[in-house]
Amino acid sequence: MDKIVLGRTGLEVSRVGFGCIPIMRLEKKEAVALLHYAYEHGVTLFDTANAYADSEEKVGEAFHGMRDKVVIATKTAKRDGAGAMEHLELSLRKLRTDYIDVYQLHQVSKESEWEEITGPNGAMEAILKARDEGKVRHIGFTSHNLNVAIKIAKTGQFATVQFPFNFIESDPEKELFPLAREIGMGILAMKPFGGGALDDGKLALKFILQSKGVVPLPGFDATWQVDQAISTLQENPGEITGEELAAMERYREELGKEFCRRCEYCQPCPQGVExxxxxxxxxxxxxxxxxxxxxxxxxxxxxxxxxxxxxxxxxxxxxxxxxxxxxxxxxxxxxxxxxxxxxx
Ligand code: SF4
Ligand code: SF4
Known part of the structure; x- marks a missing residue:
């Protein structure tokens, strides 16, 4: 698989990464086999999080003993320093490693969260210290709010940004991604398939590959999905055709504005509503x-x-x-x- 340098981290990663949410649904053995399958087919970037149940454990099981062959990104949603460090130590243990390649502040989408993170005893200070100690190589953040993400990126303190990006959520390409490129940040696209709503995986990936330097992180839970990503890359997709533009428009019309990305942040409902x-x-x-x-x-x-x-x-x-x-x-x-x- 083609490789790409993830902004100023200097890390060379596969052109397409592996979002490790869906492996939560798999048995450990199956998850490890799938992670190995992806690695054997050229995927070297694996993005997980403290919040993804046993995902880190499965990634750790798959890649211990070959740690230097893969790039591991994980996340903490804690905003205070002590909490973030507790998460970091837990991640290191579960991932069976002594360093995280990219440690991300997870889902910073409100101004108040950013203030907490950068305030006294906030997560930022602690993560910077962890980077000095070598436990973290690069610091990134993820967000679902464009204005907040732009504000954070502008601080210049982060090596990567991760944001939802696909052909029905293309706004990051207006300001956030150009800004990130300008200051040398690595750009990671979460939800390249719109949380599963964009079932034409090839078209969805092709769209993202048009954006310079943007690394999609599709979530995989089956080998055919890995194969599909690889074949899309191998076919050297080229520019989007008029027919494909029309297909994207049909998706936009069908999904409308009240489009649920299946991220499940809204759960659990106190009344048990699914x-x-x-x-x-x-x-x-x-x-x-x-x-x-x-x-x-x-x-x-x-x-x-x-x-x-x-x-x-x-x-x-x-x-x-x-x-x-x-x-x-x-x-x-x-x-x-x-x-x-x-x-x-
Ligand atoms: S409704 Fe729930 S699952 Fe859907 S986008 Fe909002 S938080 Fe995510
Ligand atoms: S009771 Fe209704 S409004 Fe309240 S969390 Fe559940 S679904 Fe949402």
Whole structure:
């Protein structure tokens, strides 16, 4: 696989990295086999996080003994120094290593979080110290808020930025990514497949490869997905055609503005509502026959009745989606589908 230098970190990484959220769903043995498969096919950049359940443990299991062959990025969502250091030590243990290549502040999307991080006893001071001690090689951050991300990038304190980027969320290419390039930051694209909503993986990757220096981090949970990424690169995709532009436009129209990226930051709901599935219902309903739809989505849709519109999920959603309204609209559609199924 082609290689690329990750900004001023100087780290040479594979043109496409491996987002390690989906390996949480796999058994340890399967996850390790998949990580090895990706490595054997040229993937050398693996992005995980303290927040991704046992993902770090699986990455550690896969690559201990060959640590210098891979680049490992992980994250802490702690904003205070003591908490961030506790996470760092935990990550080092789980990843079975004594250094992290890129240690990222996870999901800094509010001004108040940034103030906490840079304030007295904040995470920034502690991570800089950890870098001096050699436990961290480079410091990065991830965010879902463009204004906050631009502000943080402008401080010049970070070697990498990670932001959602795909053909329906292309705004980072207006200001954030050009700024990052100008100051030599490595650029990592999270959600290259829109959290699973962009099911044309080849087109989604091709779009990102048009952006100079941007390294996509697709989440893989099967070998065919790794193969697809590799074949997209091997085919040397070239420029986006008119036909592909039209296909992207169709996705934009279909997904609309209330588009849920399935990131699950809104969970858990205190009332037990299965928010992510309920958010997806309308989209899924367009792709499945009625009977399959009802048995697939029914249990999750039934939980929508428990919603008391407390707003907790909206507060947590990085895209500020109107979750209670959307899931209730989807619930009404589900009820109509139930009626329709009865009439058949
Ligand atoms: S608004 Fe509804 S779905 Fe969201 S957290 Fe509250 S009860 Fe759960
Ligand atoms: S509703 Fe928001 S937080 Fe929840 S999964 Fe969708 S995009 Fe993520």
């Amino acid at each position: 928010i992510t599935s309920a958010m997806q219902y309308e989209l899924v309903s367009r792709k499945m026959p009625l009977e399959t739809l009802l048995s697939f989505s029914g249990p999750a849709m039934e939980t929508v009745q428990n919603c008391i519109e407390c707003g907790t999920c909206v507060e947590r959603c990085p895209y500020s989606l109107s979750i209670p309204q959307v899931i209730k609209r989807n619930y009404d559609l589900y009820k109509r589908h139930l009626e329709e199924a009865k009439r058949k």
